[in-house]
Amino acid sequence: xxxxxxxxxxxxxxxxxxxxxxxxxxxxxxxxxxxxxxxxxxxxxxxxxxxxxxxxxxxxxxxxxxxxxxxxxxxxxxxxxxxxxxxxxxxxxxxxxxxxxxxxxxxxxxxxxxxxxxxxxxxxxxxxxxxxxxxxxxxxxxxxxxxxxxxxxxxxxxxxxxxxxxxxxxxxxxxxxxxxxxxxxxxxxxxxxxxxxxxxxxxxxxxxxxxxxxxxxxxxxxxxxxxxxxxxxxxxxxxxxxxxxxxxxxxxxxxxxxxxxxxxxxxxxxxxxxxxxxxxxxxxxxxxxxxxxxxxxxxxxxxxxxxxxxxxxxxxxxxxxxxxxxxxxxxxxxxxxxxxxxxxxxxxxxxxxxxxxxxxxxxxxxxxxxxxxxxxxxxxxxxxxxxxxxxxxx
Amino acid sequence: xxxxxxxxxxxxxxxxxxxxxxxxxxxxxxxxxxxxxxxxxxxxxxxxxxxxxxxxxxxxxxxxxxxxxxxxxxxxxxxxxxxxxxxxxxxxxxxxxxxxxxxxxxxxxxxxxxxxxxxxxxxxxxxxxxxxxxxxxxxxxxxxxxxxxxxxxxxxxxxxxxxxxxxxxxxxxxxxxxxxxxxxxxxxxxxxxxxxxxxxxxxxxxxxxxxxxxxxxxxxxxxxxxxxxxxxxxxxxxxxxxxxxxxxxxxxxxxxxxxxxxxxxxxxxxxxxxxxxxxxxxxxxxxxxxxxxxxxxxxxxxxxxxxxxxxxxxxxxxxxxxxxxxxxxxxxxxxxxxxxxxxxxxxxxxxxxxxxxxxxxxxxxxxxxxxxxxxxxxx
Numbered sequence: 001x002x003x004x005x006x007x008x009x010x011x012x013x014x015x016x017x018x019x020x021x022x023x024x025x026x027x028x029x030x031x032x033x034x035x036x037x038x039x040x041x042x043x044x045x046x047x048x049x050x051x052x053x054x055x056x057x058x059x060x061x062x063x064x065x066x067x068x069x070x071x072x073x074x075x076x077x078x079x080x081x082x083x084x085x086x087x088x089x090x091x092x093x094x095x096x097x098x099x100x101x102x103x104x105x106x107x108x109x110x111x112x113x114x115x116x117x118x119x120x121x122x123x124x125x126x127x128x129x130x131x132x133x134x135x136x137x138x139x140x141x142x143x144x145x146x147x148x149x150x151x152x153x154x155x156x157x158x159x160x161x162x163x164x165x166x167x168x169x170x171x172x173x174x175x176x177x178x179x180x181x182x183x184x185x186x187x188x189x190x191x192x193x194x195x196x197x198x199x200x201x202x203x204x205x206x207x208x209x210x211x212x213x214x215x216x217x218x219x220x221x222x223x224x225x226x227x228x229x230x231x232x233x234x235x236x237x238x239x240x241x242x243x244x245x246x247x248x249x250x251x252x253x254x255x256x257x258x259x260x261x262x263x264x265x266x267x268x269x270x271x272x273x274x275x276x277x278x279x280x281x282x283x284x285x286x287x288x289x290x291x292x293x294x295x296x297x298x299x300x301x302x303x304x305x306x307x308x309x310x311x312x313x314x315x316x317x318x319x320x321x322x323x324x325x326x327x328x329x330x331x332x333x334x335x336x337x338x339x340x341x342x343x344x345x346x347x348x349x350x351x352x353x354x355x356x357x358x359x360x361x362x363x364x365x366x367x368x369x370x371x372x373x374x375x376x377x378x379x380x381x382x383x384x385x386x387x388x389x390x391x392x393x394x
Numbered sequence: 395x396x397x398x399x400x401x402x403x404x405x406x407x408x409x410x411x412x413x414x415x416x417x418x419x420x421x422x423x424x425x426x427x428x429x430x431x432x433x434x435x436x437x438x439x440x441x442x443x444x445x446x447x448x449x450x451x452x453x454x455x456x457x458x459x460x461x462x463x464x465x466x467x468x469x470x471x472x473x474x475x476x477x478x479x480x481x482x483x484x485x486x487x488x489x490x491x492x493x494x495x496x497x498x499x500x501x502x503x504x505x506x507x508x509x510x511x512x513x514x515x516x517x518x519x520x521x522x523x524x525x526x527x528x529x530x531x532x533x534x535x536x537x538x539x540x541x542x543x544x545x546x547x548x549x550x551x552x553x554x555x556x557x558x559x560x561x562x563x564x565x566x567x568x569x570x571x572x573x574x575x576x577x578x579x580x581x582x583x584x585x586x587x588x589x590x591x592x593x594x595x596x597x598x599x600x601x602x603x604x605x606x607x608x609x610x611x612x613x614x615x616x617x618x619x620x621x622x623x624x625x626x627x628x629x630x631x632x633x634x635x636x637x638x639x640x641x642x643x644x645x646x647x648x649x650x651x652x653x654x655x656x657x658x659x660x661x662x663x664x665x666x667x668x669x670x671x672x673x674x675x676x677x678x679x680x681x682x683x684x685x686x687x688x689x690x691x692x693x694x695x696x697x698x699x700x701x702x703x704x705x706x707x708x709x710x711x712x713x714x715x716x717x718x719x720x721x722x723x724x725x726x727x728x729x730x731x732x733x734x735x736x737x738x739x740x741x742x743x744x745x746x747x748x749x750x751x752x753x754x755x756x757x758x759x760x761x762x763x764x765x766x767x768x769x770x771x772x773x
Contacts, residue, residue: 298716387675
């Protein structure tokens, strides 16, 4: 047995031994563990699973042990992921610290910053939010106006962010601020600060789908120590763009990673329109659903191919934009199809007259409209593909 | 299963690209078309392809082939799609060789497979009878006689039917339900009395034939595969053809797309390259996404052919459906984005459009594949 097969066998044995049975079932979104100073565990099993995975360094398996990881190689991490998928193990910890901040902190942070911030992320002790968009800086993100005045040993931050997911629940924020008004992209810096700092306030935003994780976030003379500046002063745009690639990669998977809790189009259609043998009786919908699930499959294969190409060192530069664009548009199409199949059953807003899962379909359908806006609109993604992959002129 | 090519496959792809660019550029297809060439392809080109060993790529060494597999053939077909090269690769290599390998008896294999590998004989599959692909709707009959069979019926859209030395004919030997049962295969020399071949000139500048069988007397040795039960052997071969054709269509789409993007950078209006207009950028980016999805589907399907994956039928329909959807979009947009020049016969982009629609129809278009996929998945 080669080393990797040995690792696979050990990993599998450990997971079987340590992953509680309830943690090997599809996870409803509300049972996600986000960690933070006031962590919420919906069940004792999710707390146990979280603690075991943290102790093993497998919330962030490829990070060095000094930062709270287990120092696994890419191949080993892939094996771990495969074995977790095979056994149906839940992801023990979610968070923007792991998925967005850490990749750029590992690359651009100082050793002091890494030691200060990475281990608490790995252990799920600090929950992060993202301070990017502003009322007048959406697609034109570099137009952001939140200013940070340089006071030597600290900055004073004043301004407003919007669409800050879970700002009301987060402990820290990674934030884009303007440190120079003379240059658009060249006057942006990347900073980290504690959300309990005096002058920080948040206000949740209700969406067309109802209550949401999004907040408006206000900064009134917030003092940020200079050591919390990541990278050089006025050099934050490079970091910002790189972080966006990680965010887009995450959003593009929205329709897929929720696993068993997202209804598959063909199953919903069978429930409402299937005959005794399960054949969908509306020919036009059946054709549209077939096209949809085939595109899903081709998309998944493309994600897999990109991963293989990355491992082989031959990935395309605009891949994350393609996945963000296609994945989110596909998720929107999925909910439109589900809505057509379920008819009036999926048009309920609230109340006992509707099944909970049908009410959820309606809310998810509305929420899906945001997928192609957040993290860079579909139109921006197509611009990026045209420029970076196809080399079309400005 | 890997979705990226290994070293040998990559090398083969490069060889094929150089070969087709040098030996079978689009102007060669134009010449074949303008001359109304009797063969519909260049014998000299086929001889060179034979020298490279490609006719035997799916044939095991024991029967004179090289047994390199479908992923390799897929790369050759993709590259042939970039120059729209006309050759017997589809009819003889992709269809006939695997069908004889799957259904033939030892005598038939010994007789025909080495002759295919050496490029000596050409085959055609006489299957479809309707304008749209419907492989089980067969009314051509083969009635048993004391000496063998008598064949009656007509076939259309027979690729290479006008040049084939032998035909693989699918005929009904028993009336039964469902339509897939009661079908048999026959291996018939094209010059057998009672066979009339009418060449058809298709829009893509390549050729097929309508073939009439009128009381064609066959010896019992002509039977290919088990009587009344060819279909289970035929279907995986048709899936191979769907996937191989999807690879050719991918090459067609990639080339038409790359030419179009190059034109967007070159052509200026209002004093700027038209590729700087956001309306056109977005259309190009959408095509790019469709090409990426098609590439993945084709690669996975080719691998499934080599590994005889359980999922082969669904992957074949996936690859062909994506290739059809992608190519309808890309070739239509290619003409539009070339503007007036794209409508002229002098510009080559129209050749991609014409070949695309023929390839889309062969072995089932996108809606055929979607219907089949839905059935395979049980909805």
